[in-house]
Structures are given as structure tokens and as C-alpha cells.
Amino acid sequence: MCIKPKKDLKPLLALAKRTRKYGWLKNFDSISLQQAIINLDKAFDNFLNPKLKTKHPKFKSRRGRQTSYHCIGVKVLSDAVKIPKLGPIKAKLHREIKGKVKSITISCNASGKFFASILSDDNQGTPETCRSIDTAIGIDLGILHFATDSNGCKTDNPRFLLRAERNLKRKMKALSRKKVGGKNRNKSRLIVAKCYEKLTNTREDFQHKLSRKLIDENQAVIVETLETANMLRNYRLSKHIADAVWSGFIEKLAYKANQSGKHLVKVDRFFASTKTCHSCGKKSFISLNDRVWTCNCGITHDRDTNAAINILKQGLIMLKAEGHSVSACGCLHKTSES
Numbered sequence: 546m547c548i549k550p551k552k553d554l555k556p557l558l559a560l561a562k563r564t565r566k567y568g569w570l571k572n573f574d575s576i577s578l579q580q581a582i583i584n585l586d587k588a589f590d591n592f593l594n595p596k597l598k599t600k601h602p603k604f605k606s607r608r609g610r611q612t613s614y615h616c617i618g619v620k621v622l623s624d625a626v627k628i629p630k631l632g633p634i635k636a637k638l639h640r641e642i643k644g645k646v647k648s649i650t651i652s653c654n655a656s657g658k659f660f661a662s663i664l665s666d667d668n669q670g671t672p673e674t675c676r677s678i679d680t681a682i683g684i685d686l687g688i689l690h691f692a693t694d695s696n697g698c699k700t701d702n703p704r705f706l707l708r709a710e711r712n713l714k715r716k717m718k719a720l721s722r723k724k725v726g727g728k729n730r731n732k733s734r735l736i737v738a739k740c741y742e743k744l745t746n747t748r749e750d751f752q753h754k755l756s757r758k759l760i761d762e763n764q765a766v767i768v769e770t771l772e773t774a775n776m777l778r779n780y781r782l783s784k785h786i787a788d789a790v791w792s793g794f795i796e797k798l799a800y801k802a803n804q805s806g807k808h809l810v811k812v813d814r815f816f817a818s819t820k821t822c823h824s825c826g827k828k829s830f831i832s833l834n835d836r837v838w839t840c841n842c843g844i845t846h847d848r849d850t851n852a853a854i855n856i857l858k859q860g861l862i863m864l865k866a867e868g869h870s871v872s873a874c875g876c877l878h879k880t881s882e883s
């Protein structure tokens with residue numbers, strides 16, 4: 546028999562609240578209980594969808610990230626947030642909330658910090674995307690340099706994990722020596738969680754700043770979609786690829802572009818951006834170690850810059866095909882190689 550969580554479990558909530566065993570459910574916001582079932586439903590839908598390759602839903606650990614969603618009876622006060630069945634929760638508001646508050650999602654991360662994400666409607670739709678494009682940039686993402694753009698400008702890969710690794714290793718070793726279920730183990734677990742939190746925060750900060758800069762300076766940003774799942778199988782590179790978190794970076798570019806009416810173009814990953822000479826268009830065989838190579842036509846290329854220019858050219862073709870007027874050109878502005 547197939548159980549649909551949303552259809553079959555939701556009515557059971559009301560029944561469970563009347564029983565002695567699950568009576569405590571009454572003390573909490575009913576919306577957040579229903580939302581948990583909706584989330585479960587979505588998780589199973591994703592799992593059953595063969596296109597998504599999602600794994601079977603897991604039971605959540607009590608120690609990991611926790612969230613609860615509230616959309617009725619929510620309020621944002623000057624120094625607190627209010628959700629149903631609880632008194633005002635003291636909060637530090639980082640920005641002014643404009644418009645009507647639609648929902649509040651409260652989350653608690655592994656290191657025990659609480660956050661409230663507030664969704665509000667300010668009645669302003671997303672800005673229209675610009676039709677004519679005069680500034681565009683191609684980005685090649687990599688390990689040695691996190692991003693190389695089509696103007697030859699390179700952003701170093703900060704390799705956050707590498708820097709935090711020794712510290713993390715020591716703290717995780719200490720955690721593994723603590724008795725399971727003991728007080729000291731919990732203390733040690735919090736120390737490791739804080740260390741990971743710092744690692745994630747520095748990485749996010751770096752990616753937010755870089756993506757903001759790229760979107761603000763250009764009308765179209767063109768990136769290559771990368772198949773990281775396959776690349777992660779390379780054991781020499783996997784750690785560095787996982788540390789770079791390119792997909793998170795592309796996500797940040799996408800929503801920032803959407804917010805400000807700019808274009809983010811994703812070029813197919815089978816497009817041979819590295820091997821093709823951007824000047825004559827012929828393909829050459831180059832290995833992973835060739836950082837600089839010379840094409841048969843006589844031009845010496847920087848590997849990443851050449852790839853970024855090819856990505857830019859391909860992206861501009863795609864934008865033109867979509868009917869945008871493109872005046873940006875796919876050539877090198879500041880030549881770094883000639």
C-alpha cells in the first residue's frame with residue numbers, strides 16, 4: 546500500500562492530539578506540525594522522481610539543524626519575534642522588515658544558535674530583465690583560481706578547509722575519545738560544530754561578496770555548469786572541489802541576478818571551453834597540468850582565461866538566440882596574454 550504523507554498523515558494529527566501519548570502536540574503551533582508533513586511529502590516526491598536522483602528521506606538527528614515554519618499569527622516587534630503559542634522571543638533584528646510579514650522560519654544550527662528568517666511582501670514585483678546587453682562577463686570556475694573572468698582577472702581560491710583542517714582534525718579527535726552519551730561528549734560536539742560554523746561562514750561571506758560584485762558590474766554573467774558529482778570521484782581533487790562549493794556560488798549568482806534584473810546564463814558542461822582556442826576556434830589536446838598552452842595558430846593561451854572567453858562567447862550566442870540585443874563582444878578587453 547502506498548501512503549501519501551500529505552493526504553494520509555495530516556488528518557492523523559488531529560486524532561493524535563486527542564490521545565494521551567501525543568497530547569503534547571497541542572502545545573505547539575499546528576501550522577508547523579502540518580508543515581513537517583508537507584516537507585516529508587516533498588521529500589518522498591523528490592525521492593520517487595527519477596530525474597532528481599534524491600536519496601531516501603532520513604530521520605532527522607536531534608542534534609543537527611532544526612527548523613520550524615510559522616505563517617499564521619506571526620509578528621515582528623522592534624526587538625522580538627512572535628509566533629503562536631509562545632511569548633515574544635527576544636531577537637536581534639539585522640535589517641528593517643518592509644511590507645507585510647508572510648512567514649517566519651525559526652532554525653537552530655548544530656552549534657545551538659537560533660535564527661529567524663522572515664518572509665515579507667513589499668508589493669514590488671521582480672524587476673524586468675534588461676533586453677539590451679552591453680556588459681557581459683564569462684566566468685571559469687576552478688580549483689587553483691576560484692574564478693577567472695574573460696577579462697583575464699583572477700580570484701584566488703581561499704581554500705578555507707585547508708586552513709581549518711589541522712584545527713578541525715584535532716578537535717574531532719578529541720570528540721571521538723569522549724564517552725558516548727556523556728556530558729563531555731556534548732561539550733566537545735559543540736566545539737566541533739562551532740568550528741564548522743566558522744568555516745561555512747567565511748566561505749559564504751567570500752562567495753556573497755564575489756557574486757555581488759559580478760552581478761553589480763555586469764548585465765549578463767555567463768558560467769559553465771559543472772558536473773561535480775563525477776568530479777568528486779577523483780580522490781586527489783575531491784576535497785578541494787567539495788571545499789570550493791561551486792554550486793552554492795552559482796545559486797548565489799542566480800538569485801542576485803534575478804533580484805536586479807540581470808542575466809545569468811549557464812553554458813552546457815559538454816561545451817569544450819578549455820580545449821578550444823578562442824581565436825581560431827580549433828580544438829587542441831591539453832592535459833590538466835597545462836596552465837599555459839600554445840595553439841597551432843600561434844597564440845599562447847592562459848588556460849583559464851581562454852576557457853572564460855569561450856564561455857562568454859557561447860553565452861552571448863545563447864542570449865542572442867533568445868532574442869536579446871547584445872552589443873557586448875566576446876573578445877578580450879584587457880589582454881593579459883598577448
Ligand SMILES: [Zn+2]
Pocket residue numbers: 822823824825826827840841842843844
Ligand atoms: Zn588557435
